[in-house]
Amino acid sequence: MLHKIRLVSLLWIVSIALALPSCQGQVIKDAGPAFYYWKTTLQFDTADAGLADQMRSQHFYLRYFDVDWSAGYASAVPTGVLEIRSTRGWDKKTVTPTVYITNRTFTQIKDKDILVLASKVARKIVQINEELESSIFNYSFYDRFPERLTWEERSDIVDSLKRDWSKKIVEIQIDCDWTLSTRDKYFNFLTALQGKAPDFAITSTLRLHQYRDRKTMGIPPVKKVMLMCYNTGDPKKMGESNAILDANVVKQYLKGKKYPLEMEVALPQFNWGAWYRAGVFQGLLRDLSPSTPGMETYLHNEQDNQYRVAKDTVLRQDYLREGDVIRMDGSTPEQMQETLKLLQVQLRRRISRVAFFDWEYKKIKENQAALSAYFEALKKN
Structure with missing residues (x-):
């Protein structure tokens, strides 16, 4: 009997703890x-x-x-x-x-x-x-x-x-x-x-x-x-x-x-970097943004969110060439x-x-x- 009383009490506490307001309406x-x-x-x-x-x-x-x-x-x-x-x-x-x-x-x-x-x-x-x-x-x-x-x-x-x-x-x-x-x-x-x-x-x-x-x-x-x-x-x-x-x-x-x-x-x-070479899309550089550490060593900001690759760089598995353009989207x-x-x-x-x-x-x-x-x-x- 004591086990049952104890179990009922625990279940009641659990049900109260889990109660959350619903999200309905506009x-x-x-x-x-x-x-x-x-x-x-x-x-x-x-x-x-x-x-x-x-x-x-x-x-x-x-x-x-x-x-x-x-x-x-x-x-x-x-x-x-x-x-x-x-x-x-x-x-x-x-x-x-x-x-x-x-x-x-x-x-x-x-x-x-x-x-x-x-x-x-x-x-x-x-x-x-x-x-x-x-x-x-x-x-x-x-x-x-x-x-x-x-x-x-x-x-x-x-x-x-x-x-x-x-x-x-x-x-x-x-x-x-x-x-x-x-x-x-x-x-x-x-x-x-x-x-x-x-x-x-x-x-x-x-x-x-x-x-x-x-x-x-x-x-x-x-x-x-x-x-x-x-x-x-x-x-x-x-x-x-x-x-x-x-x-x-x-x-x-x-x-x-x-x-x-x-x-x-x-x-x-x-966010991502949209990568172009001679105006041709090369791919998306995932999670690249202006705040990415170290990007200033290989990217030069030309205007707004447009960047140009200043030197040949390997980024993860992508090979960026000098002159490539990166547009920072986000x-x-x-x-x-x-x-x-x-x-x-x-x-x-x-x-x-x-x-x-x-x-x-x-x-x-x-x-x-x-x-x-x-x-x-x-x-x-």
Whole structure:
């Protein structure tokens, strides 16, 4: 009897500790910004958990896997499935499983196979949900409850923790840059997935051109979309001013009537160097920015975000030649402020969540104050 009383008391304490406010409606209710976690390995350690707590960040869009078309199998297959290693502090978070599906998947797939794809995606998500729950609660159990418990008490508490935490996974987000030719197949997939995963709300990402061209691109059959306010230009074009975020381009896309669905907004927190030789695009130099240590030894700033290679240099595995041009693309404070103003005017009272792409501890730490300020600015819209 004493064991049962003790177990009931522990379960009651756990249920209180796990209670978190829900985020519904059109007004931002999150205490802090949400983030995308877009890696193939979930490695969230003590430093990550501490920074997330400092920013009052409670929600993550966690990339579970991608779906691409396999010519060999003549079928859609999962790729880059998430490997779960460390989930420090995730028992206090809410999560949206996110799946990226390539547009060519819907180009190749037959209509009759869409329901099968929806079933496979739903099953895979449930499987990873279970793996995530086990990682969060089984491996960190004794950190939270160091006192000695019987196997039965431990098992019951872990099961209760899993059940309570799983209730926080209320949606599945599908990310796809669908086109006019794949629109119907993609929309049919979203409807089919909702039928296969009735306990979740199916949501979709929305590119800026899909927002603007809604008459031809259609409105996805979901209740909520995530407007991705980045990748505003083609990095292959040397004439772009900033291929990641250009407020003038965003302004062109946001003209017109308000979108008829509840909307969340994703803003960029990444950068790259667009690399050209004799005007020909060579590739993207990931995570290169004006603040990169040592770049002043081989790059000379010519104007704005344009740099010229001053001497032959090996950067990671890329060989930069003297005279090459690097354009530094990214979410500069100036571009972000202009974009925030546009969002406040055009999407006023329609934004239900603000998320940043994506979680990288070093970058988030360096820009912590700015990110919090951006979030607060939109929260007050």
